[in-house]
Amino acid sequence: MTLPLPFDTSYARLPEQMFAFVAPTPVSKPAFIQFNDALAERLGLDKETLQSPDGLVLLSGNQVDGTHPPLAQAYAGHQFGNWNPQLGDGRAVLLGEVVAPDGQRFDMQLKGSGRTPFSRSGDGRAWLGPVLREYIVSEAMHALGIPTTRALAAVTTGDPVYRDAILPGAILTRVASSHIRVGTFQYFAARQDREALQALTDHVTARHYPSAGTVADLLRMIVERQAKLIAKWIGVGFVHGVMNTDNMTVSGETIDFGPCAFLDEYNVAKVFSSIDRQGRYAYGNQPRIAVWNLAQLATALIPLEDNQDAAVEEFTLIINGFGGIYDAERRKIFAAKLGFSAADDATERLSNELLTLMADSEADFTQTFAALSTDASVAPLDRHASYEDWKARWRALRPDETVMQGTNPQLIPRNHLLEQIIQSGVAGDFEPFRNMLAAVTAPFSQLTDATRPFAAIPLREERVTQTFCGT
Ligand code: AMP
Numbered sequence: 001m002t003l004p005l006p007f008d009t010s011y012a013r014l015p016e017q018m019f020a021f022v023a024p025t026p027v028s029k030p031a032f033i034q035f036n037d038a039l040a041e042r043l044g045l046d047k048e049t050l051q052s053p054d055g056l057v058l059l060s061g062n063q064v065d066g067t068h069p070p071l072a073q074a075y076a077g078h079q080f081g082n083w084n085p086q087l088g089d090g091r092a093v094l095l096g097e098v099v100a101p102d103g104q105r106f107d108m109q110l111k112g113s114g115r116t117p118f119s120r121s122g123d124g125r126a127w128l129g130p131v132l133r134e135y136i137v138s139e140a141m142h143a144l145g146i147p148t149t150r151a152l153a154a155v156t157t158g159d160p161v162y163r164d165a166i167l168p169g170a171i172l173t174r175v176a177s178s179h180i181r182v183g184t185f186q187y188f189a190a191r192q193d194r195e196a197l198q199a200l201t202d203h204v205t206a207r208h209y210p211s212a213g214t215v216a217d218l219l220r221m222i223v224e225r226q227a228k229l230i231a232k233w234i235g236v237g238f239v240h241g242v243m244n245t246d247n248m249t250v251s252g253e254t255i256d257f258g259p260c261a262f263l264d265e266y267n268v269a270k271v272f273s274s275i276d277r278q279g280r281y282a283y284g285n286q287p288r289i290a291v292w293n294l295a296q297l298a299t300a301l302i303p304l305e306d307n308q309d310a311a312v313e314e315f316t317l318i319i320n321g322f323g324g325i326y327d328a329e330r331r332k333i334f335a336a337k338l339g340f341s342a343a344d345d346a347t348e349r350l351s352n353e354l355l356t357l358m359a360d361s362e363a364d365f366t367q368t369f370a371a372l373s374t375d376a377s378v379a380p381l382d383r384h385a386s387y388e389d390w391k392a393r394w395r396a397l398r399p400d401e402t403v404m405q406g407t408n409p410q411l412i413p414r415n416h417l418l419e420q421i422i423q424s425g426v427a428g429d430f431e432p433f434r435n436m437l438a439a440v441t442a443p444f445s446q447l448t449d450a451t452r453p454f455a456a457i458p459l460r461e462e463r464v465t466q467t468f469c470g471t
C-alpha cells in the first residue's frame, strides 16, 4: 500500500445492488499532466504526497487502498428522450469519499480507469482530449461561481486509446459533492427496487438536503437548485450539450463536460453537439429540458409515497414551480450583468432589448457584457442603429461598474482555443493547456498579456460549429 487517504465511503454501505466493487485497470506509464493544489487543500488532503510518485500510483489507478475498495455506481437514464435502463459508471470508479476539514463530504472518482461491469461495449478508457477539456471547463465553471464537479488531477497513462484514430490515454480525478444523478433514482424505480430507492433517498437527503423532512421537500429542494444552476449557465452562455437524465446531478452541480461549449455569438438556438440533430439541448432550450428531466425524477420518487395519487398532484406542482424560480434567478443575473444589484421591470426590459440587438448583430456574448463595464466598443454591435439609443437609456439608470465587473467574465473557455490546446497536448506539449487553465480560472481579473490571447473571439473561419461526445 502506498498512500493512506482518509476515505470514508458511505456509498459502499448502501445496499449492494446499487454498485459493484471494481478495481481500476493498471496502466503502463503514468505521468502527471496537472495537479490542483488549491482543491487538494480545500479537501484537506496531503498535496505534497499526492503529487509524489506515491500519489501518482493512486491517481492513475495502478494501486488502490485495500481497506477501501473502489466501486462503480449503477444508474440508468433517458438519453435524448429515449429510455436506457442500464448505464452506470462504465469508465469510472469511485475511489472513495473524503470529508473535508469543514465537514463537507466529497467523492473522489477516477474517470478513464478501465472497464467495469457497466462498460457494455466500451473500453472503459478516456483519451487525452476529453480529460483536458473537462479539467479546463469544470475549473472555469467553478471560477465563474457555478456549482460543478471539479478536477483534482489529470494524468497520462502511457497507453494508446483506440477511437477514430490511435490517441494517448488519460485519467481525470474528478471531485464532486456526489455523483448521484436523476438516472440513479430511475435505475431503481424501473426495477421496482423499493429497498434501494428508499436507501438512495435517505442517503441523498442526509448528504445534500438534511433539512428535507419529506420526499416532497427533497424534490422541491432539488428543483430549486437545478433551476438556479440552469439560470447560471444561461448567464455565462454555457451549452451543456448532453442533458440526459444520467448527466444531471441531484446535488445541483454541473456534471459531464462531453460536447459542452460556450456561446461565441449570441444565439438562443445554438447547438454544438454533433449528435444533437433536433436541437433538443440547444442553449435556450436548457430550462425546458431541466423541467423534463426533473419530471422523470419526480416519477421515480412516486413509489415511495403511500398515497400515490396525492403525490402525483403535489409533485406536479413542485415541478411546475421550476419556471418561477428559474426566471427570478435569470432576471437577477441579467440585471447584475447590466450593473444593477436588483432586478425590476426596467432592468428586465433593458436586458431583453440588448439580447435582441446582440442576436441581430451576432455579437459575442462574453465580450459584449465584458465591454459594458469598460466602455470598450463591441463590434459588430456598435454598428447596430439602435445600440446608441439603448446605451443612453441604460446609462440613465446609473449602472454600477463593480457589480458588472464581478459578474461579467473577461473570458470563458473558447471552443476553438480548447481544440488548439488539445492538439498541443496530443503532440506532448501541455504548456498551452496550463496557460489556458490559468487564464480561465481567473475570469474576472483584468486581462494581461498572458491571458489576453484566451479572451480572443474566433475568426469566422475559426468558429467551432460542432463538438463531439469524445469518450
Ligand atoms: P456519457 O454520454 O459520457 O454520459 O456516457 C454515457 C454512458 O456510457 C455512461 O454509462 C458511461 O459510463 C458510458 N461510457 C462512455 N464512454 C465509455 C467508455 N469508453 N467505456 C465504457 N463506458 C463508457
Ligand code: MG
Residues within 6 Å of the ligand: 246, 247, 256
Ligand atoms: Mg455521463
